[in-house]
Structure formats: structure tokens, C-alpha cells
Amino acid sequence: MSLTCDVAIVGGGLAGASLAVALAPLGYDIKVIEAVAYKASEQPSYDDRTLALSHSSCRILSGIGLWEKLEADATAIRKIYITELARPGRVVLDSVEMGLAAFGHVVEARRFGAAVTQLLQETVNIGLISPASVSDITIGDTKTVLSLESSRGTDELEARLVVAADGANSFIRRHLQIPTHSRDYGQTAVICNITPEKPHKGQAFECLTNTGPFAVLPHTGNRCGLVWSVASEKAAEILDLDDATFLSCVEKRFGNQLGAFTKAGKRTAYPLKLVRAKEDIRERLVLLGNAAHAIHPIGAQGFNLALRDAAVLAEVLADDDQHDPGESGLLHTYSQWRQQDQRGTIATSDGMTRLFSHPSLLAAGLRTTGLIAHALLPSLRRRSAIKAMGYRGRVPRLALGEPLA
Numbered sequence: 289m290s291l292t293c294d295v296a297i298v299g300g301g302l303a304g305a306s307l308a309v310a311l312a313p314l315g316y317d318i319k320v321i322e323a324v325a326y327k328a329s330e331q332p333s334y335d336d337r338t339l340a341l342s343h344s345s346c347r348i349l350s351g352i353g354l355w356e357k358l359e360a361d362a363t364a365i366r367k368i369y370i371t372e373l374a375r376p377g378r379v380v381l382d383s384v385e386m387g388l389a390a391f392g393h394v395v396e397a398r399r400f401g402a403a404v405t406q407l408l409q410e411t412v413n414i415g416l417i418s419p420a421s422v423s424d425i426t427i428g429d430t431k432t433v434l435s436l437e438s439s440r441g442t443d444e445l446e447a448r449l450v451v452a453a454d455g456a457n458s459f460i461r462r463h464l465q466i467p468t469h470s471r472d473y474g475q476t477a478v479i480c481n482i483t484p485e486k487p488h489k490g491q492a493f494e495c496l497t498n499t500g501p502f503a504v505l506p507h508t509g510n511r512c513g514l515v516w517s518v519a520s521e522k523a524a525e526i527l528d529l530d531d532a533t534f535l536s537c538v539e540k541r542f543g544n545q546l547g548a549f550t551k552a553g554k555r556t557a558y559p560l561k562l563v564r565a566k567e568d569i570r571e572r573l574v575l576l577g578n579a580a581h582a583i584h585p586i587g588a589q590g591f592n593l594a595l596r597d598a599a600v601l602a603e604v605l606a607d608d609d610q611h612d613p614g615e616s617g618l619l620h621t622y623s624q625w626r627q628q629d630q631r632g633t634i635a636t637s638d639g640m641t642r643l644f645s646h647p648s649l650l651a652a653g654l655r656t657t658g659l660i661a662h663a664l665l666p667s668l669r670r671r672s673a674i675k676a677m678g679y680r681g682r683v684p685r686l687a688l689g690e691p692l693a
């Protein structure tokens with residue numbers, strides 16, 4: 289069968305599905321092609337991960353109609369404590385000090401998946417083609433042709449713009465031989481929901497170690513989302529511990545700040561790598577989300593960055609009166625606009641990961657100085673918090689809380 293559309297989004301994970309919802313009000317005929325059925329337990333994007341959504345991300349989600357579906361299951365982050373394992377200095381970021389109700393919110397990726405998939409299915413100009421995989425792509429001057437494999441066999445889909453949101457190992461990026469810059473950190477994040485004895489009161493804790501962050505995020509039902517980054521060769525050992533031993537290891541590292549931990553959920557491991565595509569656009573093609581830049585979760589910025597990319601792409605297309613979403617001038621405008629935020633966010637996450645894993649005395653000195661400077665200087669804390677909340681460079685209308693069009 290041969291299908292046509294204006295915008296084909298390959299990958300209906302966190303980034304691709306959010307973009308589809310953001311573009312829908314512009315009236316385009318949008319198709320989302322997703323390889324794994326949403327409800328399947330192996331759906332890679334919508335798993336048990338707790339996502340820290342920044343202040344600007346919550347505004348974007350509100351502007352595209354997703355926040356109202358998530359809010360009841362979201363937990364506000366009111367205070368953030370940042371420390372370095374076994375070193376002096378502690379930075380406390382307090383949303384009250386910044387005149388905000390919260391720095392952002394924590395939402396389970398699986399819950400996000402349920403909400404966004406419902407919206408995709410309810411929106412008349414979005415067609416969700418799933419399970420189906422893209423197996424070929426041919427780029428032309430006026431359209432791009434995708435081959436889709438599903439239980440029905442092979443279909444062709446013609447689109448004026450293709451967005452590759454097919455993850456860090458993007459088929460489209462590899463097929464088009466778009467080069468990447470990558471770095472294997474030799475670290476693996478073990479994630480798990482844990483229940484503390486005392487109320488978490490919206491507090492988030494990030495302890496930076498030489499094998500990555502040990503982060504405890506506030507979550508619904510007085511649970512906490514744990515992200516424990518360890519040397520990759522240690523990950524299997526941590527996954528194999530029985531719950532009681534695992535919780536006692538967590539307490540040993542975290543201390544008694546929230547009392548004892550009484551319950552642990554399922555543990556999952558994610559090997560951590562930086563993968564950045566050296567081109568984010570080609571003729572009638574945009575790379576989005578992990579396909580464009582998969583980053584270390586040290587500052588919880590990966591999806592937040594992708595959402596800002598989606599908000600900018602939607603704004604550039606909203607302001608165009610030609611109504612050709614794949615027009616090359618528009619894609620260049622999008623790409624140039626995103627450079628500053630992408631470079632800054634990626635450099636911060638990569639730089640912090642490397643600085644904290646560096647064994648030298650000089651690196652240790654820099655880390656301590658940085659933490660103490662942030663602890664003592666409210667203006668420095670404020671500047672860093674504003675960037676972490678997603679306000680870096682030119683900010684799209686949706687992130688300012690303004691309507692898209």
C-alpha cells in the first residue's frame with residue numbers, strides 16, 4: 289500500500305510522540321511510525337524510569353495539552369541538594385528562594401507513555417502506525433519515501449518532512465551514514481523505585497561520585513526514583529542483590545536523610561553513552577531526541593532538551609506561511625536556533641561527568657571549588673538553576689507559557 293502525509297515521525301517514544309502532539313494544531317497530516325506496540329512490556333521509551341521534567345518542559349507540555357493529563361501523577365521538585373561523595377560542600381537550591389512553586393516535576397515514563405499515546409489516538413490529524421518499523425528511506429527534492437514493515441507486509445509512506453526520533457541507535461541516522469561523535473562513559477545507571485520511611489516533601493538529592501550521580505527524586509505515593517550510576521562492570525552485581533541487601537547498600541550511600549528505605553521496585557540497568565549526530569538536519573529530514581543527541585543523565589536533561597527542540601521546530605513551522613514543513617530554509621532556521629542550547633546542555637552534562645570521574649587532584653580541587661562557590665553565591669546558584677530549568681539562549685514561545693500560534 290502507498291500512503292502519503294505531510295510529516296512522518298519515525299519513533300513514537302518520548303520525543304517523537306511529544307513532537308506529534310505539538311505539531312497537530314498546525315493542521316498537518318501527521319503519521320507516527322512506532323516499532324513496539326505501546327502496551328508491550330518491552331516498549332523501550334515508556335518504562336519505569338522517573339523523569340525529572342524541568343520548569344520549561346512543564347510549560348511546553350501544558351501548551352501542547354499534555355500536562356493536564358499528567359499533572360495528577362506528577363510530583364513537584366521543591367528543593368534540590370547537590371553534594372560530592374566524601375568531599376566538603378553542599379549546594380541547596382530552594383524554589384522559594386527563586387520565587388517559584390517548584391523547579392519542575394517528576395513523572396514516570398510509563399505514565400507519560402499512557403497519556404501521550406491516548407492523545408495521539410484522539411487527535412484526528414495524527415495517524416499512529418504501530419507496530420511497524422521503518423526499513424528504508426529515500427530522500428528526494430519534494431518528498432521523502434519510507435518503507436514500513438509490519439505484519440501486513442511492506443508499505444510505502446511519502447512525506448514532505450521526515451523526523452527521525454528513533455532513539456540513540458537510530459536506524460535512519462545509520463542508514464543515511466550521518467556521522468556521530470560518541471563517548472562510552474564506562475558507567476551504567478541502575479534505576480529503581482524505593483520507599484523511604486520519612487516523607488520526601490518534594491526534595492531531590494544528587495550526590496556526585498566518580499562513577500556518576502547517585503540521585504533520589506521525589507515521586508508519587510511517597511516513593512522515590514533512584515538513579516544509581518556505577519562502573520559498568522559492577523552493574524550486574526547490583527542487579528543481582530536481594531532487595532534487603534540492595535536497600536542496605538542504598539542506605540549506606542544515601543545516609544539517614546529520609547530514614548530507612550522499606551521497599552524496592554524492579555531494577556533496570558542502562559549503559560551510559562554520549563551519542564551526538566554531527567548533522568541534525570538533511571534535505572527534508574530532522575533528527576530529534578536521542579537520535580540527535582543521547583546524553584548522560586547526570587543533570588536529567590536528555591528529554592528536557594528534546595522537548596525544547598520539539599517546541600522550536602513547532603514554532604518555526606507555525607510561523608511559516610508556505611505550508612511546506614520540509615522546506616530547506618525552515619529546517620536551517622530550526623537547526624541554527626537550537627545550536628546554543630544543544631551545545632551548552634551537552635557540554636555541561638559531558639563536562640560534569642568527566643570532571644567528576646577524573647582522578648586528579650586538580651579535578652578534585654575544581655569540583656570542590658565549584659560546589660563551594662555555588663553554596664556561597666546566590667547569584668551563581670540562580671544562574672545555574674535558570675539554565676537547568678531549560679532557559680538557555682533564545683527560548684521558544686511554548687516554554688515561555690505563550691501560545692504556539
Ligand SMILES: Cc1cc2nc3c(=O)[nH]c(=O)nc-3n(C[C@H](O)[C@H](O)[C@H](O)COP(=O)(O)OP(=O)(O)OC[C@H]3O[C@@H](n4cnc5c(N)ncnc54)[C@H](O)[C@@H]3O)c2cc1C
Binds near residue numbers: 301304322333340579
Ligand atoms: C537512567 C536514565 C534516566 C533519565 N532521566 C531523565 C530525566 O530525569 N529527565 C530527562 O529529561 N531525561 C532523562 N533521561 C533521558 C531520556 O530517557 C531520553 O532523553 C529519552 O528517552 C529520549 O527519547 P527518544 O524518544 O528520543 O528515544 P527513545 O526513548 O529511545 O525512543 C525511540 C523510539 O523509536 C522506536 N523505534 C526505533 N527504531 C525504529 C524504527 N526503525 N521504526 C519505528 N520505530 C522505531 C523505538 O521503539 C522507541 O519507541 C534519562 C535517561 C536514562 C538512561
